[in-house]
Amino acid sequence: MILDGKCPSGPLSEKWDKYRREMKLVNPSNKRKFRIIVVGTGLAGASAAASLGELGYNVDAFCYQDSARRAHSIAAQGGINAAKNYPNDGDSIFRLFYDTIKGGDFRSREANVYRLAAVSNNIIDQCVAQGVPFARDYAGYLDNRSFGGAQVSRTFYARGQTGQQLLLGAYSALSRQVKNGSVKLHCRSEMLDIVIVDGEAKGITVRDMVTGKISSYAADAVCLCTGGYANVFYLSTNAMGSNVTATYRAYKKGAFFANPCYTQIHPTCIPVSGEHQSKLTLMSESLRNDGRVWVPKSSGDKRLPHEIPENERDYYLERKYPSFGNLAPRDISSRAAKEVCDEGRGIGSSGRGVYLDFAEAIGRIGEGKVRERYGNLFEMYEKITGENAYRQPMRIYPAPHYTMGGLWVDYELQSNIPGLFVLGEANFSDHGANRLGASALMQGLADGYFVIPYTISNYLAQTKPGKVETCSPEFVKSMVECEASIKRLLCIEGKKTVNEFHRELGTIMWENVGMARSRESLTKALKLIPELRAEFWKSVKITGSEAELNQELEKAGRVADFLEFGELMARDALQRNESCGGHFRVEYQTAEGEATRDDKNFCYAAAWEYKGPDNEPEMHTEPLVFENVHLAVRSYK
Amino acid sequence: MNLTLYVWRQKGPDKPGRLEEYEAKGISPDMSFLEMLDVVNEGLIKKGEEPIAFDHDCREGICGTCSQVINGIPHGPQEKTTVCQLHMRHFRDGDAIYIEPFHAKAFPVIKDLIVDRSALDRVMQAGGFVSAHTGGAPDANAVLVPKSYANVAMDAAECIGCGACVAACPNGSAMLFTAAKVAHLANLPQGKVGAARRVCMMTDAMMNEGFGNCSNHYECQAVCPKGIRVQFIAKLNREFMKSQTTTRRD
Ligand SMILES: Cc1cc2nc3c(=O)[nH]c(=O)nc-3n(C[C@H](O)[C@H](O)[C@H](O)COP(=O)(O)OP(=O)(O)OC[C@H]3O[C@@H](n4cnc5c(N)ncnc54)[C@H](O)[C@@H]3O)c2cc1C
Ligand code: FES
Numbered sequence: 001m002i003l004d005g006k007c008p009s010g011p012l013s014e015k016w017d018k019y020r021r022e023m024k025l026v027n028p029s030n031k032r033k034f035r036i037i038v039v040g041t042g043l044a045g046a047s048a049a050a051s052l053g054e055l056g057y058n059v060d061a062f063c064y065q066d067s068a069r070r071a072h073s074i075a076a077q078g079g080i081n082a083a084k085n086y087p088n089d090g091d092s093i094f095r096l097f098y099d100t101i102k103g104g105d106f107r108s109r110e111a112n113v114y115r116l117a118a119v120s121n122n123i124i125d126q127c128v129a130q131g132v133p134f135a136r137d138y139a140g141y142l143d144n145r146s147f148g149g150a151q152v153s154r155t156f157y158a159r160g161q162t163g164q165q166l167l168l169g170a171y172s173a174l175s176r177q178v179k180n181g182s183v184k185l186h187c188r189s190e191m192l193d194i195v196i197v198d199g200e201a202k203g204i205t206v207r208d209m210v211t212g213k214i215s216s217y218a219a220d221a222v223c224l225c226t227g228g229y230a231n232v233f234y235l236s237t238n239a240m241g242s243n244v245t246a247t248y249r250a251y252k253k254g255a256f257f258a259n260p261c262y263t264q265i266h267p268t269c270i271p272v273s274g275e276h277q278s279k280l281t282l283m284s285e286s287l288r289n290d291g292r293v294w295v296p297k298s299s300g301d302k303r304l305p306h307e308i309p310e311n312e313r314d315y316y317l318e319r320k321y322p323s324f325g326n327l328a329p330r331d332i333s334s335r336a337a338k339e340v341c342d343e344g345r346g347i348g349s350s351g352r353g354v355y356l357d358f359a360e361a362i363g364r365i366g367e368g369k370v371r372e373r374y375g376n377l378f379e380m381y382e383k384i385t386g387e388n389a390y391r392q393p394m395r396i397y398p399a400p401h402y403t404m405g406g407l408w409v410d411y412e413l414q415s416n417i418p419g420l421f422v423l424g425e426a427n428f429s430d431h432g433a434n435r436l437g438a439s440a441l442m443q444g445l446a447d448g449y450f451v452i453p454y455t456i457s458n459y460l461a462q463t464k465p466g467k468v469e470t471c472s473p474e475f476v477k478s479m480v481e482c483e484a485s486i487k488r489l490l491c492i493e494g495k496k497t498v499n500e501f502h503r504e505l506g507t508i509m510w511e512n513v514g515m516a517r518s519r520e521s522l523t524k525a526l527k528l529i530p531e532l533r534a535e536f537w538k539s540v541k542i543t544g545s546e547a548e549l550n551q552e553l554e555k556a557g558r559v560a561d562f563l564e565f566g567e568l569m570a571r572d573a574l575q576r577n578e579s580c581g582g583h584f585r586v587e588y589q590t591a592e593g594e595a596t597r598d599d600k601n602f603c604y605a606a607a608w609e610y611k612g613p614d615n616e617p618e619m620h621t622e623p624l625v626f627e628n629v630h631l632a633v634r635s636y637k
Numbered sequence: 638m639n640l641t642l643y644v645w646r647q648k649g650p651d652k653p654g655r656l657e658e659y660e661a662k663g664i665s666p667d668m669s670f671l672e673m674l675d676v677v678n679e680g681l682i683k684k685g686e687e688p689i690a691f692d693h694d695c696r697e698g699i700c701g702t703c704s705q706v707i708n709g710i711p712h713g714p715q716e717k718t719t720v721c722q723l724h725m726r727h728f729r730d731g732d733a734i735y736i737e738p739f740h741a742k743a744f745p746v747i748k749d750l751i752v753d754r755s756a757l758d759r760v761m762q763a764g765g766f767v768s769a770h771t772g773g774a775p776d777a778n779a780v781l782v783p784k785s786y787a788n789v790a791m792d793a794a795e796c797i798g799c800g801a802c803v804a805a806c807p808n809g810s811a812m813l814f815t816a817a818k819v820a821h822l823a824n825l826p827q828g829k830v831g832a833a834r835r836v837c838m839m840t841d842a843m844m845n846e847g848f849g850n851c852s853n854h855y856e857c858q859a860v861c862p863k864g865i866r867v868q869f870i871a872k873l874n875r876e877f878m879k880s881q882t883t884t885r886r887d
């Protein structure tokens with residue numbers, strides 16, 4: 001099937017206006033007759049629930065944490081992009097659009113990305129109005145910094161805690177609606193299934209994580225804002241609970257999963273320190289504004305960093321990409337790090353690491369200034385490694401961080417299932433094959449504050465409110481199935497823990513579907529994953545019962561989904577016979593090791609349809625049409 | 638390293654709880670405290686026993702989910718550090734470690750080390766926001782904010798809402814938590830408009846949720862993983878006084 005993104009016709013810069021001119025509205029007094037489910041309270045979910053509640057809809061918001069404020073967005077450090085052009089350095093909506101399209105290696109949908117750039121400025125206004133304490137200069141104006149993949153300073157930030165401050169802003173807007181009675185929060189609730197009635201999304205089934213009770217909620221539309229799936233690699237920078245369950249189970253109910261192989265490996269994370277490692281910690285990309293990345297020139301050089309003289313160091317990013325230098329995009333920087341480590345020039349006891357050095361910056365602007373900009377990151381680094389990065393360079397290495405793939409959505413952020421909308425990292429639409437830094441926060445808030453309030457109304461205006469109730473057979477069936485699958489997990493009573501399986505899956509994914517993929521490694525993954533999955537269903541051990549708070553059971557459900565989803569990722573990576581952005585196939589590269597795209601054959605989004613447990617999924621495509629940009633070879637040299 | 642742990646085990650909210658002894662063997666100093674507990678839990682599961690339930694998510698000191706009292710101190714011995722960021726290199730081989738939940742009247746235990754902190758959310762819902770509608774906000778640079786004000790607002794806004802301040806306070810008070818939000822918003826022009834109403838609503842909610850009062854022990858500041866200072870409580874009191882003298886409550 002050829003999918004249609006349903007982008008409005010007309011010039012790029014007028015599409016969104018055209019859409020808003022033509023869309024259908026729900027009359028104010030009718031809004032309260034509609035009920036909307038929002039799963040997730042990260043930037044996308046909290047902003048959506050708050051805005052929809054404010055418009056007068058009845059909203060039920062769900063999250064698995066004990067408070068909406070703890071969603072994974074809280075951990076974002078570096079900043080959020082917007083085309084304000086406050087520094088007068090040449091930015092514009094078109095440039096932000098172009099940088100994002102190019103950064104995504106020309107694998108995203110033009111109209112969506114343009115809209116994102118166009119509403120970016122409203123986001124900053126909105127957040128300031130909420131009391132988000134962005135960094136300011138001495139005159140009281142907002143301050144900006146640079147991020148990877150851009151030659152302008154367009155990133156707004158709040159120390160090293162931008163995600164926290166933006167989420168607390170959205171959470172405060174959400175709290176205000178809770179007080180107004182328009183939003184009802186359901187925390188410690190895990191969505192296990194989506195309920196489809198007559199082909200439309202009309203509700204969800206959730207497990208109360210405290211009592212274990214399974215129940216269903218009916219609504220007129222469902223928004224999934226459940227974040228990304230980088231935890232398929234076991235070790236990632238994501239929160240421990242981040243999962244694919246919500247989106248994967250929607251996929252199993254018929255929603256198409258697009259570009260699952262597009263995963264982002266972030267270049268600057270603290271290297272793995274041992275077997276026990278449970279997660280990896282990101283050191284914000286903003287550090288690359290002032291830090292210089294290097295390794296020794298010769299392999300096997302075991303000297304301490306300060307013993308290695310300048311002329312025996314290789315500042316490889318500055319050498320290979322002189323115009324972007326240390327701010328080369330993430331996919332490129334990560335691969336470059338892997339390359340130097342593969343050559344035996346990696347540093348640290350494992351040899352899987354490179355230096356991020358602040359000596360030059362400290363000399364140039366002083367330690368005080370460096371502390372002011374990045375103090376909390378240096379502190380965090382010291383807590384984890386016991387090393388002082390003002391005195392010696394940081395050790396960093398790439399780690400799974402973000403997932404560009406997600407449920408397929410059209411211009412309205414609606415999936416192929418009517419009534420099912422997908423926002424934030426959970427959808428696939430805006431970042432193509434690689435996301436630029438500071439663009440995920442922008443997308444989450446754009447989707448929630450400024451897109452969904454319009455597009456959902458276009459859907460609701462064409463439906464009748466309260467069409468279904470939870471006593472209908474589809475809901476009953478969904479609850480029975482969820483209960484049965486939990487029972488099935490609990491009665492295995494095997495020998496291996498859930499974590500052991502997750503770690504093994506992570507190793508398979510990292511080695512075969514990670515930073516560099518080949519036909520061979522992917523074929524191998526496609527053999528190993530089903531084997532591991534079969535073993536999981538034979539010999540996983542879960543203690544406790546279903547009728548209580550049971551963290552092992554929660555994890556088991558998520559890992560069971562990862563064990564299926566990993567296969568879909570490998571399959572997608574195998575069909576894409578090209579290298580683009582975060583998807584690097586070793587067979588497709590230039591003599592210098594740069595990715596080689598194949599625009600003739602692969603300029604499409606791949607959207608997978610579930611065909612049952614014993615059948616291969618079917619791939620549909622959405623051709624990507626570029627009317628406003630020229631498909632260039634991405635160069636950062 | 639080998640350690641002896643005494644861990645609070647409690648089946649459910651209305652069940653009795655008690656300290657149980659566990660051995661943590663072969664612990665590396667590079668592990669985080671929670672990774673040490675992961676190791677213990679893996680061992681328990683293998684033996685068919687129920688693992689120790691504890692809250693955690695980001696494991697990088699920002700989400701505020703982790704919440705344990707270690708040797709009598711919320712978040713443990715290291716200053717300005719959440720449990721998830723605490724590393725085993727701060728303990729010695731052979732140490733005995735006592736691990737309990739964040740005990741407070743307003744935080745009922747759900748299971749083992751997990752408590753219900755939804756009271757904090759309700760304090761926020763009472764008024765911890767600026768009533769800004771989505772859309773229609775003026776240009777972000779239309780209202781200038783002196784850098785010093787923005788910095789103080791940010792200092793207060795760094796609160797991660799973990800509730801360690803409540804757990805440390807002999808009165809189980811949420812004054813530092815509430816003060817941080819009040820001070821954050823009262824320091825910004827955008828938050829000034831609703832300041833009087835906000836402080837009244839939030840302090841009322843705080844009392845209704847069963848949090849105690851502040852009697853200047855400063856334990857909250859001592860354990861706060863984000864270094865939120867008690868000066869903000871002074872700011873809260875000042876805002877409260879102002880609200881009583883300058884505005885009529887509706
Ligand atoms: C360490 C780190 C730093 C980052 N820094 C930046 C940065 O500087 N700039 C930038 O632009 N981006 C950054 N990112 C990326 C960005 O933070 C995320 O992409 C973005 O916050 C995702 O927001 P979201 O709302 O889509 O999802 P999330 O914030 O992940 O929220 C997901 C929500 O869904 C809920 N949920 C998930 N599954 C279920 C389920 N089954 N049932 C019920 N609820 C569920 C969760 O409870 C949560 O509320 C960073 C990411 C990381 C990991
Ligand atoms: S787990 Fe997030 S702060 Fe500790």
